Structures are given as structure tokens and as C-alpha cells.
Amino acid sequence: MFPLPIEREDLITALASFGAELPKDTKMPVDVLQKLTAKALNYSQQFDELFALKPNTKLNPNSFQNWTGNESLTTAMHVVSMEEAVLGSSAPLSQLKKGARAPKENIFTELRQSVMGLGYAMDMGKNRVYFTGENNDWLIELRIVSVQKVDDRTPMFVVNYKHEEKQSGDALAPTPGYTPVVISDLERRLLLALWDMNRARLDSAFQAKAKSGYKASIVLPLGSIGMKELGELTGDTGCAVCGKRSYSRCIQCQSVTYCGKECQRADWPNHKTECTSLKGATWHKVTFSDLPGAYYSSINRKDPLSGLRRSGATETASEEGPPCGKVFLAKFQTPLGGGSTILVYDRQRSFTKNWVRKNSPDAFRLAEREAVKSGIPKIYRWTRRIEGNDYEVCLDRAPAQVPVW
Numbered sequence: 227m228f229p230l231p232i233e234r235e236d237l238i239t240a241l242a243s244f245g246a247e248l249p250k251d252t253k254m255p256v257d258v259l260q261k262l263t264a265k266a267l268n269y270s271q272q273f274d275e276l277f278a279l280k281p282n283t284k285l286n287p288n289s290f291q292n293w294t295g296n297e298s299l300t301t302a303m304h305v306v307s308m309e310e311a312v313l314g315s316s317a318p319l320s321q322l323k324k325g326a327r328a329p330k331e332n333i334f335t336e337l338r339q340s341v342m343g344l345g346y347a348m349d350m351g352k353n354r355v356y357f358t359g360e361n362n363d364w365l366i367e368l369r370i371v372s373v374q375k376v377d378d379r380t381p382m383f384v385v386n387y388k389h390e391e392k393q394s395g396d397a398l399a400p401t402p403g404y405t406p407v408v409i410s411d412l413e414r415r416l417l418l419a420l421w422d423m424n425r426a427r428l429d430s431a432f433q434a435k436a437k438s439g440y441k442a443s444i445v446l447p448l449g450s451i452g453m454k455e456l457g458e459l460t461g462d463t464g465c466a467v468c469g470k471r472s473y474s475r476c477i478q479c480q481s482v483t484y485c486g487k488e489c490q491r492a493d494w495p496n497h498k499t500e501c502t503s504l505k506g507a508t509w510h511k512v513t514f515s516d517l518p519g520a521y522y523s524s525i526n527r528k529d530p531l532s533g534l535r536r537s538g539a540t541e542t543a544s545e546e547g548p549p550c551g552k553v554f555l556a557k558f559q560t561p562l563g564g565g566s567t568i569l570v571y572d573r574q575r576s577f578t579k580n581w582v583r584k585n586s587p588d589a590f591r592l593a594e595r596e597a598v599k600s601g602i603p604k605i606y607r608w609t610r611r612i613e614g615n616d617y618e619v620c621l622d623r624a625p626a627q628v629p630v631w
């Protein structure tokens with residue numbers, strides 16, 4: 227599906243950099259990992275939200291007005307999520323771009339910065355850039371044909387691009403007048419995947435207008451991926467035995483998944499030793515609260531802070547939550563340095579709650595101690611919902627295998 231293949235380890239690393247962490251030893255096949263990566267790229271550019279295309283319809287960039295925003299294109303291409311704004315964790319372009327030698331773990335940041343870089347190029351009056359690797363053995367020429375306006379805050383770059391790989395002997399020379407940008411090989415593969423994916427969604431008449439030898443596509447700002455969407459990406463980590471889509475979870479520990487009874491039975495001798503039984507565990511009753519402003523799950527992350535009011539996100543939604551009585555594994559993100567709130571959510575991010583210290587302080591302290599013991603602020607514990615925002619948490623038993631999500 228991708229124009230240039232990406233190895234499974236790189237796909238897992240890329241997904242983790244998007245925030246969709248899968249177990250390192252996941253057996254999911256490469257094509258599924260590729261699909262998830264394509265989905266992640268798509269969520270990041272919010273394609274479906276921005277265009278809401280009907281089935282079997284294609285996008286015609288000509289049907290949009292030209293970009294007339296007052297702010298610079300560098301700024302317009304720099305979308306910061308609510309979470310990043312609140313945590314102050316979005317690094318500016320100049321500080322993080324490490325090009326060809328950037329660690330793969332930062333690939334998502336690199337991609338976002340390359341896209342911002344196109345805005346910067348336009349602000350500097352340059353509409354032609356080429357991407358290349360350290361050894362100049364491939365290059366991608368990219369011409370920005372126009373900038374259209376999707377909405378007041380979202381520009382759409384209409385581009386023509388051409389990818390070339392060095393054949394033995396002859397040197398690879400970019401067309402004069404193009405500004406070079408050095409990127410890693412993994413970034414090249416992801417950019418081409420993204421542009422090919424967007425290209426396939428363009429009206430064929432529009433595609434045909436590309437400069438000869440080039441392909442037409444569009445480039446949209448890349449933002450961080452929302453909690454719900456991350457939940458969708460990591461909701462199924464594949465059968466522990468064969469990697470196929472999983473349909474069942476070990477009832478006792480909730481920490482491994484299988485495609486069916488056969489694989490589960492085959493894995494039992496293996497899994498038996500690490501399957502922690504909940505028999506005899508202590509359940510603590512705790513009351514969660516809904517997030518004030520629930521920005522983790524319900525706000526369009528491209529909204530400015532004022533969007534909190536506009537979308538009415540301060541209203542409570544305590545009906546939200548997993549079915550009552552069912553045991554599931556929840557993630558507890560404890561505060562560093564003695565804060566007063568723990569963020570709680572499930573693997574699918576079907577709900578996100580706050581646990582405020584003054585609601586059940588003893589259990590809160592216990593949770594903090596467990597986090598200190600584990601050495602990281604995030605712990606996974608079995609939880610069940612009683613009703614409304616009342617839950618029971620089993621703090622004294624941890625899954626033998628630490629899940630990652």
C-alpha cells in the first residue's frame with residue numbers, strides 16, 4: 227500500500243511517536259501496521275473532519291478560495307493541540323529539526339516540522355523545495371502550486387512532487403532554484419505515503435493537471451492525534467499468538483488478547499505463570515469526576531483555548547463510561563511531585579476521568595505509592611464501574627506484563 231515499504235519496527239516506532247504505542251513484541255502483521263500508520267497520518271491532518279467527503283466523491287482543490295489569512299503560513303501550518311498548549315509541550319520549529327540524523331522516536335515531530343517548513347518557505351517567497359537524504363541518493367522535488375483556504379485557520383497547500391532514486395553512476399541533481407531540506411529515510415517514506423494517499427483523493431481531472439513528470443497532491447497541517455483516535459489505533463494489539471485481529475481478552479487478567487479460543491488454549495502453558503489472578507485482591511471504592519473542560523477527549527484539538535467555551539465542553543458527561551460490573555484494565559496517570567489529580571482512562575479511551583485527591587484520599591495515596599514503586603508515573607490497574615462515576619480499583623495487583631498504551 228505504501229509507495230516505499232517501511233519495516234515493521236519502523237512502523238511500530240512511528241506509531242509510538244504519534245502517541246499510539248503498541249507492545250514492542252506485537253505480532254500484528256506488517257500490512258495491518260501499515261494501515262494503522264496510514265490512519266494515524268490521516269487523523270493527524272484531520273482529513274475526514276476537514277472535508278467530510280461523501281463516499282465515492284473526490285476533492286477538487288480548485289473549489290476552495292485562495293488563502294488570504296493574515297497570519298504567516300508558518301504559523302498557520304503550526305497547529306498546537308489543547309493538550310500541547312496546556313502542557314507547553316509543542317516545540318518550535320527551529321529547536322527540533324535534526325534532519326537526517328533525528329532519532330526515529332521523534333519522527334512525528336520531524337514530519338510536523340517539515341510541513342511547517344513548507345509554510346516557512348512560502349513566507350520567505352520560496353515555492354520550490356527539495357527533500358534529500360544525507361548521501362543525496364534520492365530526492366523529492368516539491369513545488370507549491372497554490373495555497374487554498376479550507377477554513378479560516380487551515381491552509382491547504384496544492385503541490386506537485388516528484389521522487390527520484392539514484393541509479394548507479396549518474397549523480398542526482400535537483401532542478402535549479404529548489405531549496406534543499408535534509409530529512410531521514412523514514413521521513414521520506416512517510417511523506418511519500420502521505421502525499422500518495424492524499425493524491426488518491428483528488429479529482430482525476432485535477433490530478434491530470436500536474437506538471438509532466440510530477441504528481442499532484444495536497445499538504446495539510448499536521449496536529450497531534452486526539453485521545454479517542456489514539457484509542458482506535460491501539461484498541462486491538464492483535465492476537466498474542468498469531469497477530470490476527472483479536473476478539474477476546476484473557477478474562478482473568480485482561481492484559482492479553484487472542485483471535486479466538488484456539489490460540490488462547492495454545493498460549494495457556496505460556497501465559498499461566500504471568501496471568502495474575504484477581505482472587506483475594508482488595509478493591510478500593512473511588513469516585514472519579516469529569517474533566518473540567520474535558521479537553522483530552524471532546525474538543526477539536528485545533529480549536530483555540532476559547533473553543534472550550536464554544537463547544538460547551540465544561541458541561542459534565544457522567545453517563546460516559548464502561549458498562550457497569552465489567553472488569554477492565556485502566557491506566558492511571560499520577561501527578562509528578564504531589565499534584566492533586568490522577569488522569570484515568572481505558573485502552574480504547576472510551577472514557578477519560580479525573581480522580582481528585584480529596585475524593586478517596588487513602589486510595590489516592592496508595593496509587594501514588596504504586597506509581598513510585600513502578601518507577602514511572604503511569605500504572606495500569608484493574609477497575610470496574612459500580613454506577614455513575616463510582617468505581618472500584620484494585621490497587622494491590624498489577625498485571626504481570628505491563629501493557630503499553
Ligand SMILES: [Zn+2]
Binds near residue numbers: 486
Ligand atoms: Zn491467534
Ligand SMILES: [Zn+2]
Binds near residue numbers: 480481500
Ligand atoms: Zn491472563
